[in-house]
Amino acid sequence: xxxxxxxxxxxxxxxxxxxxxxxxxxxxxxxxxxxxxxxxxxxxxxxxxxxxxxxxxxxxxxxxxxxxxxx
Amino acid sequence: xxxxxxxxxxxxxxxxxxxxxxxxxxxxxxxxxxxxxxxxxxxxxxxxxxxxxxxxxxxxxxxxxxxxxxxxxxxxxxxxxxxxxxxxxxxxxxxxxxxxxxxxxxxxxxxxxxxxxxxxxxxxxxxxxxxxxxxxxxxxxxxxxxxxxxxxxxxxxxxxxxxxxxxxxxxxxxxxxxxxxxxxxxxxxxxxxxxx
Numbered sequence: 562x563x564x565x566x567x568x569x570x571x572x573x574x575x576x577x578x579x580x581x582x583x584x585x586x587x588x589x590x591x592x593x594x595x596x597x598x599x600x601x602x603x604x605x606x607x608x609x610x611x612x613x614x615x616x617x618x619x620x621x622x623x624x625x626x627x628x629x630x631x632x
Numbered sequence: 633x634x635x636x637x638x639x640x641x642x643x644x645x646x647x648x649x650x651x652x653x654x655x656x657x658x659x660x661x662x663x664x665x666x667x668x669x670x671x672x673x674x675x676x677x678x679x680x681x682x683x684x685x686x687x688x689x690x691x692x693x694x695x696x697x698x699x700x701x702x703x704x705x706x707x708x709x710x711x712x713x714x715x716x717x718x719x720x721x722x723x724x725x726x727x728x729x730x731x732x733x734x735x736x737x738x739x740x741x742x743x744x745x746x747x748x749x750x751x752x753x754x755x756x757x758x759x760x761x762x763x764x765x766x767x768x769x770x771x772x773x774x775x776x777x778x779x780x781x782x783x784x785x786x787x788x789x790x791x792x793x794x795x796x797x798x799x800x801x802x803x804x805x806x807x808x809x810x811x812x813x814x815x816x817x818x819x820x821x822x823x824x825x826x827x828x
Contacts, residue, residue, distance in 0.1 A: 564803045568777070570784050595819060599810050602759040603778035610666060614680060618662050621684050625691045626651050 563589065567596055650695045657702035658690050665706060667780040668790055671772060672714050682717065686710040707782075707790045755818050762812035770805035777802055 565571045566579045583590050645653065665686060669679035689709050690697075697705060763771060776787040777798070784802070788795045813819045 564806060565799065568784070570799075595810060596806065598755075598819065599759070599806055599813065600778055602756055603763070603774060603806075603809070604781075605756055606760060606763065606779050607781075608667065608670065608779075610663065614666065614676065615663065618666060618680065618683055618687070619659070622654075622659050622662060622687050625687060626654055 563593055564596060567593065567600060645695045653697060653699065654691055654694045657697065657699065658687065658694065658706065661703055661706050662687075664703060664780065664782070665710060668707060668710065668776065668782070669714075671775050671780065672710070672790075682710065682714055685713045685717070689713060703782075704786055704789050707786055711790055711792060755813075758813050758816045758818045759809065761816075762809040765812065766805055766808060770801055770808065773798055773801045774805045774809070778806075 562571065562575065562579060566576065571579065583593060662683065665683050666679060669682040669686075670676065673679045673682055686706065686709050690706055693709075763774060766774065772791065773787060776782045776790060777784065782790070784795050784798045787802075788798045791798070810819070
């Protein structure tokens with residue numbers, strides 16, 4: 562539940578319950594911090610995309626729309 | 633933004649509506665599509681080909697798209713496009729869809745050839761090591777959800793597995809990463825983080 566909470570993937574009712582619990586429970590609060598650090602560290606692994614790749618793909622999409630590409 | 637003007641009607645959309653829908657719903661997703669395609673293919677060239685294939689298919693069927701959950705719609709198209717590509721080139725892999733994902737991902741040289749924006753400190757280096765040590769099924773989920781920023785449902789659609797499976801694999805994978813970090817000394821057990 563804690564990980565789903567950190568991912569923003571729980572419903573409103575559970576969200577309230579988790580937040581209330583985290584205010585009272587030190588162990589869970591520290592656990593949440595640790596998982597948040599892991600998530601953020603993983604997010605920093607995100608790959609940089611070469612600009613020419615994105616340019617080519619956007620050009621391809623534009624050509625589809627304008628009818629240049631056989632569609 | 634007027635959703636009505638852009639959402640195709642219940643019957644097929646006009647060409648003008650389709651083009652507007654493509655520009656509104658598909659084009660903004662190109663970057664995410666490429667990131668996911670990198671996870672699904674062996675190299676950047678194959679990934680680009682897969683995105684182009686997906687864009688073409690999306691363009692041809694956007695007149696039927698109802699405007700809801702464009703990313704999920706596109707990633708489903710991409711998954712099917714990739715399955716078709718594999719079926720044509722390596723039919724023996726199609727007997728076990730899980731094997732397809734594993735083999736395709738294993739032979740990717742993503743870990744070595746990819747440029748990273750990784751900050752060079754001990755924590756991030758340890759994360760990278762822990763990530764590469766994960767079994768493929770777990771690594772793929774972490775890649776899609778934590779690195780490529782897909783939702784649980786979007787990852788489930790790409791991998792064609794239930795959302796519950798995504799959740800359990802993801803949580804177990806992160807636990808393993810966290811355990812590895814503790815073993816490496818870059819984070820303490822709950823409550824004690826070392827300075828890095």
